[in-house]
Amino acid sequence: MSVFKRIYKFIASMRFAIALLVVLAVACSVGSLVTQGQSYDWYAQRYSERTAALILALGLDDAFHSAWFIAITGFLCLNLTLCNLTRLPRLIRLAKAEGRPEGALKDPGDVSAANIADPRAVFARLRMPAPIACQTEDGREALFASKHRAGLWGAWVCHLGILLLILGFGLGQMTQEQYAVYGVPGDVKPIGDTGRMLQIDDFTVGLRDDDTVEQYTAKITVYDMNADGAPSQSAEIRVNQPATLFGMKFYQNSTGWAGKVNIAKDGEPLQEAVICAGEYLPVADKPELVVVLNAFYPDYRFVPGEGPSTASGQLNHPAWLYSVYYQGQVLGMNALMADEELTIDEYTVTFTDPQSYTLISVKRDRFTPLALVGGLVTMLGLLLAFYVQPARAWAIRQDDGGWTVHGRCRKGGAIWREDFERAAGTASNEE
Amino acid sequence: MLQIENTLFTIVMLLYFAAMLLYFAFIAVKKDGVAKVAIGLQAAGLALHTAALICRGIGAGRLPLTNQYEFATSFAWGLCLVSLIFVLRFKFPVLGAFASPVTFLIIGYAAMQSKEVRSLMPALRSNWLGFHVSTAIIAYGAFGVSFVLGVIFLLRDRMRNSGFLDQHIPNREKLDVIAYRSVSLGLLFLTFTIVTGAIWAERAWGSYWSWDPKETWSLVTWIIYAAYLHLRLRRGWQGRAAAIFAVVGFACVIFTYIGVNTFLPGVHSYA
Ligand code: HEM
Numbered sequence: 145m146s147v148f149k150r151i152y153k154f155i156a157s158m159r160f161a162i163a164l165l166v167v168l169a170v171a172c173s174v175g176s177l178v179t180q181g182q183s184y185d186w187y188a189q190r191y192s193e194r195t196a197a198l199i200l201a202l203g204l205d206d207a208f209h210s211a212w213f214i215a216i217t218g219f220l221c222l223n224l225t226l227c228n229l230t231r232l233p234r235l236i237r238l239a240k241a242e243g244r245p246e247g248a249l250k251d252p253g254d255v256s257a258a259n260i261a262d263p264r265a266v267f268a269r270l271r272m273p274a275p276i277a278c279q280t281e282d283g284r285e286a287l288f289a290s291k292h293r294a295g296l297w298g299a300w301v302c303h304l305g306i307l308l309l310i311l312g313f314g315l316g317q318m319t320q321e322q323y324a325v326y327g328v329p330g331d332v333k334p335i336g337d338t339g340r341m342l343q344i345d346d347f348t349v350g351l352r353d354d355d356t357v358e359q360y361t362a363k364i365t366v367y368d369m370n371a372d373g374a375p376s377q378s379a380e381i382r383v384n385q386p387a388t389l390f391g392m393k394f395y396q397n398s399t400g401w402a403g404k405v406n407i408a409k410d411g412e413p414l415q416e417a418v419i420c421a422g423e424y425l426p427v428a429d430k431p432e433l434v435v436v437l438n439a440f441y442p443d444y445r446f447v448p449g450e451g452p453s454t455a456s457g458q459l460n461h462p463a464w465l466y467s468v469y470y471q472g473q474v475l476g477m478n479a480l481m482a483d484e485e486l487t488i489d490e491y492t493v494t495f496t497d498p499q500s501y502t503l504i505s506v507k508r509d510r511f512t513p514l515a516l517v518g519g520l521v522t523m524l525g526l527l528l529a530f531y532v533q534p535a536r537a538w539a540i541r542q543d544d545g546g547w548t549v550h551g552r553c554r555k556g557g558a559i560w561r562e563d564f565e566r567a568a569g570t571a572s573n574e575e
Numbered sequence: 576m577l578q579i580e581n582t583l584f585t586i587v588m589l590l591y592f593a594a595m596l597l598y599f600a601f602i603a604v605k606k607d608g609v610a611k612v613a614i615g616l617q618a619a620g621l622a623l624h625t626a627a628l629i630c631r632g633i634g635a636g637r638l639p640l641t642n643q644y645e646f647a648t649s650f651a652w653g654l655c656l657v658s659l660i661f662v663l664r665f666k667f668p669v670l671g672a673f674a675s676p677v678t679f680l681i682i683g684y685a686a687m688q689s690k691e692v693r694s695l696m697p698a699l700r701s702n703w704l705g706f707h708v709s710t711a712i713i714a715y716g717a718f719g720v721s722f723v724l725g726v727i728f729l730l731r732d733r734m735r736n737s738g739f740l741d742q743h744i745p746n747r748e749k750l751d752v753i754a755y756r757s758v759s760l761g762l763l764f765l766t767f768t769i770v771t772g773a774i775w776a777e778r779a780w781g782s783y784w785s786w787d788p789k790e791t792w793s794l795v796t797w798i799i800y801a802a803y804l805h806l807r808l809r810r811g812w813q814g815r816a817a818a819i820f821a822v823v824g825f826a827c828v829i830f831t832y833i834g835v836n837t838f839l840p841g842v843h844s845y846a
Pocket of ligand 1: 157220296529804
């Protein structure tokens with residue numbers, strides 16, 4: 145055998161498949177045990193500097209997108225493809241032969257029983273279809289039945305499904321577009337660089353009697369600014385109920401607090417804006433002065449040692465946690481109660497009208513259906529492989545008028561042999 | 576309803592405990608009649624366990640499959656169900672004797688969890704959750720049975736041959752086929768679990784696979800059992816090596832179930 149052919153055989157072999165599966169399992173567990181996506185400093189503090197360097201060098205901080213992980217998956221795909229291709233012609237031949245008596249009649253089978261008077265009854269007890277009458281090469285009368293030939297395709301179909309699944313997932317990862325848009329009702333914001341605008345028409349947080357959240361509901365309208373007249377499409381989205389508009393899928397992702405900031409200068413109103421927690425607002429006539437809304441607590445409490453938190457979701461004791469920056473330096477950070485105001489030189493800042501903002505994620509992945517089909521095909525393959533077990537039974541008339549019945553079931557093993565013996569009435573422990 | 580569930584749960588624990596003792600007695604005194612009573616108690620426990628789960632479902636107004644207690648008690652139910660089916664299908668009460676302590680441990684773990692009924696966060700309010708978790712219960716139950724079969728397989732080699740064992744523990748070849756049946760049942764249902772979970776994640780979070788630790792570990796489990804299936808197809812690897820894989824696979828199941836929640840935070844940490 146040439147070296148080339150030997151390499152090919154190895155890559156298409158099941159031995160290689162098992163090795164790859166084990167390596168993949170180890171790779172996945174390593175990826176889940178090392179916290180993903182952290183910085184060198186984070187790892188150095190958590191483990192040690194040497195470990196941190198090793199983690200970054202091996203790409204363990206982003207294991208599932210690392211070159212070695214993709215290489216293992218790639219080899220698995222190659223292996224599966226070659227294995228399925230090599231086996232296809234053999235499988236077609238086998239599936240054809242499985243339904244015909246010729247091969248079987250020469251074969252002793254996995255199990256057999258002699259001196260059977262009524263072979264058809266044995267076939268029936270084995271739940272085989274009605275047998276066809278045929279002849280052996282030496283002219284004896286014979287019966288043959290086969291069932292569940294589709295099961296032969298189980299592993300092949302399962303492997304195909306896995307390939308489609310990996311393909312769909314991989315292509316999706318490479319081509320998907322993902323955006324996040326957040327805001328309060330009335331906001332109109334661009335969706336990345338898609339040329340589409342997202343308008344938040346309404347957002348409600350449905351609470352149960354016990355104060356827990358039942359559902360987040362956002363009403364949205366999307367405008368396609370690329371098209372003439374900017375056509376629009378609207379939908380209502382909830383957690384677990386996304387909507388598709390202009391080919392993109394919109395998900396109600398999460399929520400947080402927002403509020404209105406009023407800034408006055410020397411007692412005269414200067415500016416007003418709604419900002420979400422985490423956002424900042426530069427002062428209109430002095431942009432190097434910046435107000436940041438860090439957080440909002442509807443029912444503020446301060447527990448020494450734990451810091452600020454909220455006692456409930458009700459607006460019982462609202463407080464705004466803010467910080468102020470001047471030329472990039474922190475000037476101060478504090479909590480402001482509802483009726484308090486913050487004074488910085490000639491400016492006074494107040495926060496009012498707490499409301500919930502919504503975070504909507506927007507996604508387009510054209511290959512999700514492919515991955516879904518892959519998953520469904522995999523399930524079909526497994527069902528075929530495990531629960532549609534191909535079986536054959538045949539009977540040959542002997543000189544004394546009795547029959548010898550034979551059976552074969554590739555995956556039935558000892559259990560099929562027992563079933564067979566029971567059906568043929570030759571079971572050793574027959575009661 | 577929840578009161579009834581509480582009472583039923585206690586009775587179920589007692590029944591499972593009694594079934595376990597009787598199974599042990601069966602092995603000690605080697606009388607088939609004892610095994611029959613043990614199987615009867617297990618079946619009675621299973622019936623009441625089903626009733627308890629239904630009561631909880633009615634009491635909570637939703638499927639009882641959403642927190643650590645509910646999942647643990649359902650896991651015990653799944654293991655009890657699958658092991659009973661295998662005991663009856665293969666006339667194999669020794670399997671019951673080995674499976675009953677595992678079932679009892681899991682329901683004991685359930686008893687230690689908080690039984691409080693909490694309202695569901697919006698992400699959990701989905702029909703896919705029902706499919707996702709109920710298929711997981713069957714998968715875990717089936718893997719529990721393959722673990723027990725693996726242990727029996729490995730112990731069988733060490734036990735002195737006796738008429739009782741030969742009569743009540745199938746030979747190596749048959750044990751291997753029974754273990755294969757339970758692994759294939761488990762793998763099929765684990766595949767359903769992962770696919771329905773992915774569909775649900777896509778609807779709830781906008782991403783059907785995000786390498787969350789629980790997802791990753793269910794994939795690791797899935798891969799281990801896939802490797803088991805291929806090993807079995809290789810000559811010489813059936814039996815012992817496959818049995819070891821079945822034991823390791825179940826260790827992964829348990830880690831996915833309990834370990835991930837404890838050690839690796841992620842979106843699944845609530846269940
Ligand atoms: C994640 C990966 C894989 C999964 C889930 C998988 C699944 C399966 C299943 C369920 C079976 C049927 C087993 C049985 O009926 O007992 C099977 C058989 C088989 N697999 Fe895979 N497989 C995978 C990867 C591979 C790879 C990479 C190869 C490449 C060589 C391979 C080669 C085979 C062969 C040769 C069989 C025997 C087919 C038969 O008996 O008809 N598998 N596989």
